[in-house]
Amino acid sequence: MNEQLKQFIELNTPQVEATMYALVERIEAPANLKESMVYSLKAGGKRIRPLFVLAVLELYGKDKQDAFIVGAVIEMIHTYSLIHDDLPSMDNDDYRRGKLTNHKVYGDGLATLAGDALNTLAFGVLARMNLSAEKRIELVNLLSVAAGAEGMVGGQVLDIEGEKRQLNLTELEHVHVNKTGALLRFSIESGAVLADATPEERAILVEYAHHIGLAFQIQDDILDIEGTTEELGKTAGKDVASEKSTYPALLTLDGAKEKLAEHYNYAIAALEKLNIDASILREFAAYIVHRKN
């Protein structure tokens, strides 16, 4: 990883995490519910989405205080979706990132409710931010579209259908644009809102986010084949074993790598249209296509 990006991640990740925990700790709610919410927030992950919000503020040289809060909100939504995805009625996973999944520790009922509470809290935190009402309502609206039936939840529904039959490339792309892409796009777009980016800049940043979201997913599919269980922190080869619709399954491994390069190039080309030094987002793109886990 590039040194600038490494420093950026190391510098900001602790505050992203501290902000999330503090936002849950301060609510008045049953202790076991809060514990279950925090358990999954603490289960780790790369915090890519909050770091994307921060990266946009960095680009504009703006103060990052609000970005930590929006980043924490995004991680709440991402975490609730993982808790619900892991339930026996969906993916039925016992472990995530080497830790027991929420329902294995707290039971299916409380896990469902912890997810619900994180989803709902995310919108409340946005509503209480120290921003103009217009900006807050714009963030609430964008997040609702990104996270709901028109975005992440809808993508998850399509993904479940895709387990029953082989998807074609258009359908597969549609799954990922929604399931993982929508929240990633919100990360970048919310950063643009906070940074007062012009409409043109915002459209460019969203274009970057679209391609980075797809590149992220393609690299995930490639790593399932090329990565080892140790590197990944999850069982390698699971997609192939379950005959899941993936980019390598549809395009061959080489074809998937070409597709990955294509989206990477589109993302970089988008940034070149910005009249701002976007090196941090360029480095993020390189990291995403070269990552080993």
Added chain:
Amino acid sequence: MNEQLKQFIELNTPQVEATMYALVERIEAPANLKESMVYSLKAGGKRIRPLFVLAVLELYGKDKQDAFIVGAVIEMIHTYSLIHDDLPSMDNDDYRRGKLTNHKVYGDGLATLAGDALNTLAFGVLARMNLSAEKRIELVNLLSVAAGAEGMVGGQVLDIEGEKRQLNLTELEHVHVNKTGALLRFSIESGAVLADATPEERAILVEYAHHIGLAFQIQDDILDIEGTTEELGKTAGKDVASEKSTYPALLTLDGAKEKLAEHYNYAIAALEKLNIDASILREFAAYIVHRKN
């Protein structure tokens, strides 16, 4: 039921329901997800919460257009909570109001996601209303607190705990103030926001809502004992059979009826402090304590 209230309910319920369905129909999402969301919205119920929003606007002689939308939003939240409550991991109910529950028709996975999508959509609809950004953000904030860990979801967690041991009266009241009371309070309070009620009027209306919420729950507990399965549309005597913590269990049936009368009287007394003709809310209170289902 009083004739004025009967007319009010008959006049407004169809538009409450039409608004809900239209708000879901217009989103771009997988067809089976939308179908599952609409299935449970259409499963009926008294639409008490939306009618409360409308009643507050009626009180102030204000236009009800916005209240139909806020009412639909509340019904989305109420419906998502029922879908999740009915899941095998929670109450494991196969029927609600004589219809198969969502997961019995669509499976546990899609039912969970339909609930998630309704929860998320509710906030998006508020964000897109034709109101000042300040009012929209106030509604988002109030709803997030009412529906989340600090309100409805938190109450549901306490309720599950209460199935494991006998609660005392303070604990039981705490469950209901959150599990059902918080969303009912939001119904009244959102009406006050839309009607531009003064802070004093709003506090009085919230006081009314607090007592009506508890009265509603106590009458529910009483009906479980005194009602028949036909009248209720659900199995009578279920609470007693499952040794659930209820008002009659803690206070005897007569004691519960006294408590019901007490909260009814408090609700009516609150209304008398308003310098507005609140007959519609008085009639609502009478209906709630005398209802047979």
